[in-house]
Amino acid sequence: MSDGLTMLFGLFVLLGAVGAAAALTWFERRLLGIWQDRYGPNRLGPFGSGQVLADMLKLLTKHDWVPPFADKLVFIFAPTAIVVAMLLGFAVVPFSSSLYIIDLNIGLLFFLGMTSLAVYSVLLGGLASNNKYALLGGLRSAAQMVSYEVFMGLSLIGVVMLTGSFSMRDIVEAQRDGWYCISQFLGLCVFIVAGIAESHRLPFDLPEAEHELTAGFHTEYGGMKFAMFMLGEYLGLMLICCMIVTLFFGGWLGPILPAVVWFVIKVFVLICFFILLRAAIPRPRYDQLMSLGWKYMLPLTLINLVVTGAVALSLAEV
C-alpha cells in the first residue's frame, strides 16, 4: 500500500477499534445477560444498543475532577497511557495478507512491548491517586503483570521457533499447512491465561476486584478519565483476541469467504469466549493467582518450549 492509503487505513483502524470497544461494552452486557438468564440493557434503541450512546453521553458530561490529594500530572497521564499503548498494539495486527498498517520484522516483540507499557497506566494510576485502595490495586497489578508477562512472552517463543520469524505476516503464512493451535496447544492455553491476566479482565481482574478494593486502581477516577481506563481494557481484550487469532488460529486464512471476514469472525468468536470466561469463572485469590502463575504456568511453558525446540531441531536435521 502507498503511504497515503496506509495512513487512511490507520485512521480507519483507530476509529474502528475505539468504536468496536464502545460497542463491546453493550455487547458484553447483553451476552452476560443471556448467560445469567436475564436480558441486560434492552430498552434504548434496537436491542438496547442505544445504551452505548447513553453511557458515552453520561461519561462525557460528567465533572472532570482531579482529587486535591492526587499527583495531578501523573493522575491525568495514566489513563491516556493505556489507550495509547493498546492502540499502538493494533499497528502490527495483519487483517489480511495486504491489509495491515505496518509489517515490522519484530512485530511480535512490538506487541509484547506495547502490552507491557499498559502496565504503567494501571500502576501510575494507582500510585497517583494517593488512595490506599488504589495503591493496593496498583500493587497487585504490578505483581500480576510482571509475573504473567514472563510466560506470556515465553509461550509465544514456540510459535516463533516453528515459523522462524517475528513478523506477524510470516507467522500467519506459516500456518497454511496447519494452525498452531494444534501443534502449540500448550502455548495457546498459557497465552490465553496470560492474555486475560494482561488485559486484567475477569477472572483475573485483581487490580480492580470491586468487592474488596472498591474499584481498585481507578477508585478515584471518574468521567472521561475513567472511560479511558475502560476503553483501554476493552481495547486490550480485542488486541489479545486479534493476537491469539493471528498466532494460533491462522489469522485471515480460511476457505471461500474473504480474508478480512475470516479474521473478524475468528476474533468475534474468541471475544465471545472471553466473555463466557467472565460469566463462568470466579476470581481467584491473590496468592492463588501467583502460585498458578509460577508453579504451573511457567513450568508448562518451559516444557512446551523444550519439546517444541527438540521437535523443530529434529525436523530441521532431516
Next chain:
Amino acid sequence: MFEAVFSQFRSIWRILGHSFSRAETVQYPEQKPYLAPRYRGRIVLTLDPDGEERCVACNLCAVACPVDCIALQQGVREDGRWYPEFFRINFSRCIMCGMCEEACPTYAIQLTPDFEMCEYQRQSMVYEKEHLQIAGTGKYPDYNFYRVSGLKIAGKDKGEALNEASPIDIRSLMP
C-alpha cells in the same frame, strides 16, 4: 490440580448451556408481576357493607405505627357513631409494615396490592382522608363493627347487637 481444572471447564460448559434457557426477568412496566391480595402496599380506609365509615378513630393504628406516620382526630356524630375528623397518612414515612391493619378493631384500615405511588414533590405523599377513603369494603365484605359492638347508636340500642344479651338491671335482685 486436574480436578480444579476439570471443574472450571465443567462450569464453563454449564454456563454455555444457559444460552438456551429463558430469561427470568419480569419486564416490569409492560409486564406486571402477580401480587397477592394480602400484599402490603398503599393504605386505604374502607366502608362497612351499609356504606358507612368503618373507622371509629380509636387511634390504635397511630399507636401501632412504628414510624408515626398516621395522624387522626376523633369526632362523634349525632347518631352516636365515632368517626375521624381528619385522617392523615404520611406515605413518605410509611414503611408498609401492616401493623396498623393488624391493630385495627374494625377492619377499616387495610393495605392494598398497589405500590406505584411515586410523586415529584414530597408534600404530595401526604394523603388526607378523602385520598384514603375507598367506596368498598376491601378484603372483609361482611364485617360491620356497629352490628357486633355494644355501643349505642341511633337505631340500635344496648343489647340489640348480634350475639349480645339484653343489659342487666343492676338495681334488681331478680334473675
